[in-house]
Amino acid sequence: RKEVEQDPGPFNVPEGATVAFNCTYSNSASQSFFWYRQDCRKEPKLLMSVYSSGNEDGRFTAQLNRASQYISLLIRDSKLSDSATYLCVVIPISGGYQKVTFGTGTKLQVIP
Amino acid sequence: NAGVMQNPRHLVRRRGQEARLRCSPMKGHSHVYWYRQLPEEGLKFMVYLQKENIIDESGMPKERFSAEFPKEGPSILRIQQVVRGDSAAYFCASSPSRSQSKGYGYTFGSGTRLTVV
Numbered sequence: 001r002k003e004v005e006q007d008p009g010p011f012n013v014p015e016g017a018t019v020a021f022n023c024t025y026s027n028s029a030s031q032s033f034f035w036y037r038q039d040c041r042k043e044p045k046l047l048m049s050v051y052s053s054g055n056e057d058g059r060f061t062a063q064l065n066r067a068s069q070y071i072s073l074l075i076r077d078s079k080l081s082d083s084a085t086y087l088c089v090v091i092p093i094s095g096g097y098q099k100v101t102f103g104t105g106t107k108l109q110v111i112p
Numbered sequence: 113n114a115g116v117m118q119n120p121r122h123l124v125r126r127r128g129q130e131a132r133l134r135c136s137p138m139k140g141h142s143h144v145y146w147y148r149q150l151p152e153e154g155l156k157f158m159v160y161l162q163k164e165n166i167i168d169e170s171g172m173p174k175e176r177f178s179a180e181f182p183k184e185g186p187s188i189l190r191i192q193q194v195v196r197g198d199s200a201a202y203f204c205a206s207s208p209s210r211s212q213s214k215g216y217g218y219t220f221g222s223g224t225r226l227t228v229v
Contacts, residue, residue: 043203043220044155087155089218100145100218104154 003027004090006103014111017078021106023088024070032091033071035062037084038105044087047073078110114139116206117186118221125194125228133189133224137206144187145218146179149201161187194228201225 006023013019025033033050048055050062050071061074071088085105092101117136125131137144146158157171161181172179176194181187191198202225205218 041201041225043222044218045220046218101157102147102155 003101004088004103006088006106008104009107010109011106012109012111013078015078015080017110018074018076019078019108020072020074021086021088021108022070022072023090023103023106024068025088025090025101026069027090027092028066028069030069030090030092033062033064034089034091035060035071035073036087036089036102038087039084044102047086075108078108080110080112083108083110116141116204116219116221118202118204118224120224121222123224123226125226127195127228128193131191131194131198131226131228133191133202133204133226134186135189135204135206135221136186137204138219141206141208141219143207144181145205145207146187146189147203147205149203149223151200155203158189191226194226196228199226199228 004023004025011019035047036044037047038044048057048060048062050064052064054063059076063072073086075082085107087105088103090101116138119134123131135144142162144161147155148158149155159172159179160168161179163181164183176192178190189202201223203223204221207218
């Protein structure tokens with residue numbers, strides 16, 4: 001099983017729709033989680049951290065389910081500008097330093 | 113406060129040549145990470161360095177690839193005798209010290225796109 005797995009998509013959704021992505025991880029000792037966004041041919045940028053209690057930033061909601069070992073990202077009222085690839089990031093505690101593992105990303109295409 | 117600086121942005125090399133990719137971390141960041149992204153694929157970890165030390169190189173190919181982060185100057189990812197399969201985007205990221213990076217995440221440079229012809 002891969003350390004971090006994501007559905008590659010693409011998810012094609014109309015403007016205004018709600019869309020959700022999941023990301024599963026295999027290391028139960030994982031401690032920190034993030035969602036990054038990567039636009040075509042650009043560098044990944046931090047979208048939001050994922051906290052155990054769940055967190056919201058405008059139209060974006062991130063949640064963590066430790067029991068089932070997955071994190072989720074919910075986007076409400078999708079905009080054309082949300083079209084991008086969304087990468088989940090998992091940081092375990094390993095060997096005294098933090099080796100960050102990226103998922104391969106889920107591609108979102110918001111359609112007019 | 114400049115972000116993570118990578119240069120060159122684009123690099124074209126002929127097969128068999130050497131490629132040198134540079135990464136200057138954000139001010140105050142002492143940890144540097146290199147990732148490779150092949151076309152239409154995800155980010156793959158290559159190497160993690162602190163000043164003058166390689167901490168984890170488990171993602172580096174065993175041959176032709178090397179990385180350093182000297183006491184002075186940028187981190188360098190060096191690829192010797194490049195082949196077509198090395199064509200990819202190479203991203204560098206930096207973070208503050210480990211204790212400060214919890215919950216912080218990375219800052220990425222804009223990448224170097226290597227094309228081997």
